[in-house]
Amino acid sequence: MNLLVCISKTPETTAKIDFVNDSKEFNTEGVQYIMNPYDEWYALVRAIELKEALGGTVTAINVGPAANDIIIRKALAIGADEAVRIDAEASSASFVAKQISAYASDKSFDIIFTGKESIDYNGSLVGSMLAEYLGLPFLSYVSKLDINDGKATVSCDIEGGVELMSLNPPFVLSAAKGLAEQRIPNMRGIMMAKRKPLNAVEAVEHNDSTRVVRYSMPPEKSGVKLVDPENMDELVRLLHEEAKVI
Amino acid sequence: MSVLVYVEAVDGKYKKTAYEACSYGFRLAQMNSANLVALTNADSQTASELASYGVKTVVCFQSEDLHDSAVLSSIIADAAAKYVANAVILTDDSRSKALLGRLAVKLDASAVSGASSLPESASEFQVSKSIFSSKAIGHYSLDSAKKVISVARNSVGIHENAADLSHEEFDASGYTSSIELIEVKRVKGTVPLPEAELVVSAGRGMKDPGNWGIVEELADTLGATTACSRPVSDSGWRPHHEHVGQTGIAIKPNLYIAIGISGAIQHLAGVNNSKTIVVINKDPEAPFFKAADYGVVGDLFDVVPRLSEAIKRQKNS
Structure with missing residues (x-):
């Protein structure tokens, strides 16, 4: 199968989040970056598993500057065969979706994988935009994917359950927890990744119509009120009368 | 001109988030001197409940293909065109995660998922949204003439505004799906x-x-x-x-x-x-x-x- 995995770069999960330039820019100073966990742990690994079982090629694609190559090389070390970087800042979900759709439109990918969301902007938009640009079916929050005789059976997470569906490729999906287990690249993978192709391509024109104009921090809690562990009636009273949540 | 809210009844019932989305849509409609139109899969009796939350026109349709975002986004986009909607409001849930991006592309609209505030005014259209996994808040400017927004739960509340409701139907029989729904499995008993x-x-x-x-x-x-x-x-x-x-x-x-x-x-x-x-x-x-x-x-x-x-x-x- 011809598989495309969209990977994005995000601050690592414990990164300190703050803003500069009048709260108009994310403060990148000292921030370590990682491959978005949903892209790496679930989307990429399931694509590699399918390739190992059925044959084919896994291509990883990222929209970003040359500094992202280190993250793209990690995707190759985990087991992607080749990679593409679209040389532009990933300024919005629609920009990223537009770039990837422009690249993928004439490549006959069977399945295009995205993560269910990026852990920075939490939009869950790229997958469904990409599907619409390419005119393909889209399955979101996929926690199980099997291919039998070319036909896909898919479980999509919904509130309190799953929808079990079946369809023929090509399609786009977003990957959720459960789709695969995280893989740690081994030394051989890391060495081989250095020789695998990573091609930078030019971006196409696209105007963003949704922009982050300012950032702020959530209101801080006013401080914890400690309750005597012997007196749970007092906690219940506070939850009932003060917080009014029970 | 109108604001269109899409609300889905699950097993014939609306969830709280449906009323939150209508309340959000109503306040947006007021800012624009527009009417709030609700598109829904429910029967017209169930849909009548929406009149309490500012909905003026309820448009009922029937489809077996709600699981297919290609079908459902086409129905919503066509209804948005029919009712000349400049904003489409959704609940923020697994369904809208599959729909929002498609609708934004179809309508050439600005899109925000999980908005937690209303814009200050119709002319300066900015909404906030929790980002960095709730470690920060992003203030988004939606610059297209059209907007597609899903509303984060427990953020803008439910506001009752009784309206005289008119009922209409939308014919959704012409849309076909390429995805077969085999089964829906839900955990019984507990709230998800x-x-x-x-x-x-x-x-x-x-x-x-x-x-x-x-x-x-x-x-x-x-x-x-x-x-x-x-x-x-x-x-x-x-x-x-x-x-x-x-x-x-x-x-x-x-x-x-x-x-x-x-x-x-x-x-x-x-x-x-x-x-x-x-x-x-x-x-x-x-x-x-x-x-x-x-x-x-x-x-x-x-x-x-x-x-x-x-x-x-x-x-x-």
């Missing part, structure tokens, strides 16, 4: 985590999966849904679907009780939008206490059963 208002969550401080009885007892007593931290689900102590946090489910309940969870930044990211947080931990230095409203420093094996008993006493009084 993303929709739960009361959540009881436990972590490694429980020491052993066999100790979860006291957590379940507390959840049953409260009518709450159970959750857990990542190490607990990764060790297979509890099912994956209970994992709340940055890489699990992000939740926004009224009450979150954290038992034996230290409060790593990745865990806080998924839960600190909860209205009230109670932390029970024997370590007074646990970072979670900094994010809590109420704290109990003590042995969870004593405190949790005591809390269940106290809740029973309060319910019986």
Whole structure:
């Protein structure tokens, strides 16, 4: 199968989040970056598993500057065969979706994988935009994917359950927890990744119509009120009368 | 000109988020001197409920293909064109996650998922949204003439505005799906985590999966849904679907009780939008206490059963 995995770069999960330039820019100073966990742990690994079982090629694609190559090389070390970087800042979900759709439109990918969301902007938009640009079916929050005789059976997470569906490729999906287990690249993978192709391509024109104009921090809690562990009636009273949540 | 809200009835009933989306749509419609039109899969009797939340026109359609975002987004986009909508409002849930991007592309619209505020005015259209897994808030400017927005639960509230309702039908028979829906499986009995208002969550401080009885007892007593931290689900102590946090489910309940969870930044990211947080931990230095409203420093094996008993006493009084 011809598989495309969209990977994005995000601050690592414990990164300190703050803003500069009048709260108009994310403060990148000292921030370590990682491959978005949903892209790496679930989307990429399931694509590699399918390739190992059925044959084919896994291509990883990222929209970003040359500094992202280190993250793209990690995707190759985990087991992607080749990679593409679209040389532009990933300024919005629609920009990223537009770039990837422009690249993928004439490549006959069977399945295009995205993560269910990026852990920075939490939009869950790229997958469904990409599907619409390419005119393909889209399955979101996929926690199980099997291919039998070319036909896909898919479980999509919904509130309190799953929808079990079946369809023929090509399609786009977003990957959720459960789709695969995280893989740690081994030394051989890391060495081989250095020789695998990573091609930078030019971006196409696209105007963003949704922009982050300012950032702020959530209101801080006013401080914890400690309750005597012997007196749970007092906690219940506070939850009932003060917080009014029970 | 109108504002179109898409609200889905599940098993013939609306959830609270449907009324929140209508309330949001109504206030947006007021700003634009527009009418609020609701598109819904419900029958017209069920759909009449929406009149209480400012809906002027309810448009009912029938489709077996709601699971296919290609079909459903086409129905919504065509209805938006028919009713000349400049904004489409959705609930923020698994359904809208599949729809929002498609609609934005189809309508050439600006899009924000999980908006937690209304714009100040129709002319300066900015809304806020929780980002960086609830560690920050982004203020988004929606510059296209058309907007597609899903509304975060428990953020803008429900506002009743009785309206005279007119009923219309939308013919959705001409849309065909390429995805076969085999089965919908739902956990019976408990409220799903993303929709739960009361959540009881436990972590490694429980020491052993066999100790979860006291957590379940507390959840049953409260009518709450159970959750857990990542190490607990990764060790297979509890099912994956209970994992709340940055890489699990992000939740926004009224009450979150954290038992034996230290409060790593990745865990806080998924839960600190909860209205009230109670932390029970024997370590007074646990970072979670900094994010809590109420704290109990003590042995969870004593405190949790005591809390269940106290809740029973309060319910019986």
